[in-house]
Amino acid sequence: MTYSIGLLRFEEHYFPRIWGGQHLRALFQKPIPPNVAIGEAWLVSDHPSAQSVILRGKHQGKTLQELMRENVSALLGTAAKPTPGGRFPLLLKLLDAEDVLSVQVHPDDAAASRLGEKDVGKTEMWFVLSATPDSRLYCGLQEKTTREDVLQAVERENLDAYMVSYPVQSGDAVMVPAGTVHAIGAGLVLAEIQQNSDLTYRLYDWGRVQADGKPRPLHLDKATEVIHYGKRPPQPTRGFVVKDNDTTRVILGACRYFAAELVPLSTGWYTRDTRNASFHLLLGVAGNIMVETDTGNENLSPGDAVLVPAELASYTLQGTGEVLTYYVPEMEIDIIRPLVAANYRSEQINELVSQGV
Secondary structure, three states, rough: OOOOOEOOOOEEEEEEEEEEEEEEHHHOOOOOOOOOOOOEEEEEEEEOOOOOEEEEOOOOEEHHHHHHOOOOHHOOOOOOOOOOOOOOOOOEEEEOOOOOEEEEEOOHHHHHHOOOOOOOOOOHHHHEEEEOOEEEEEEEEEOOOHHHHHHHHHHHOOHHHEEEEEOOOOOOEEEEEOOOOEEEEOOOOEEEEEEEOOOOOEOOOOOOOOOOOOOOOOOHHEEEEOOOOOOOOOOOOEEEEEEEEEEEEEEEEEOOOOOEEEEEEEEEEEEEOOOOOEEEEEEEEEEHHHHHEEEEEEEEEOOEEEEOOOOOOOEEEEEEEEEEEOOOHHHHHHHHHHHHHHHOHHHHHHHHOOOOO
């Protein structure tokens, strides 16, 4: 069979941030500039702010957007759809929070459209790769918090008093639906999968100032308009374990935009069928894994990412370690049936699939 795309690896983009550090170099040997506070590595991106460029193979030098224009169906499959602007639907990042991030919120699709934004909304999910003993995530508002409460708390500089926070450790995952007020605490390195959007409305920045002595701007009008007030705050999870062939996979979260799973590979190999329904984004977490396909192989060290296009009906992971997989799910086939077969209760399953709404 002739394939039009094949297994893909991309050049990475690194972004300095006021809250960033040097952990991406220390943990994953990323080639970031020394003595520069790097906060984000964009691993796979089809966003105007940073276009992923293919590193090798027959499409070497092309951007992900060029590949989308050439053969969108082979790349995305039957379940995944491009954004309204014709872009790849997801964006995969690594985040290094040496310091706490601002308190912020992202709009959902409807709010982004209503506000005239060029990007879609932004539901995201975090996976903790590294944490200090006192690391915390802030995710969601107390149940009865109102818009007026938020505005007054920003004025008083105590917005965190209205937020839900909890300690986290490596291996924890949190779904962050659009409209959720959140902040990433200091001492955390995260993998983040998200809708392909760069929309962030800042509510509060902990009194922090930039190098010029001025605070960063806030976006209170838009932020307080797009918050989903009264929603139950998301909680960290270690996921639901299901059997898959001779190994297991851990379903960490699922919504209409993406599913996130962890494959703890101890048997030496694992083959995953894509059914040509969706691409799979793979991120190395631990160990040393080889990704094998009909079109070639790629080594997957911790912090590395590859894209398996949907035209490939399956791929095999060989080695020992852990891999995160992200894809657009067919909810009944990929999520619900395996969880039912693993004897999870209906309320547990409903909670999982409703978190991203």
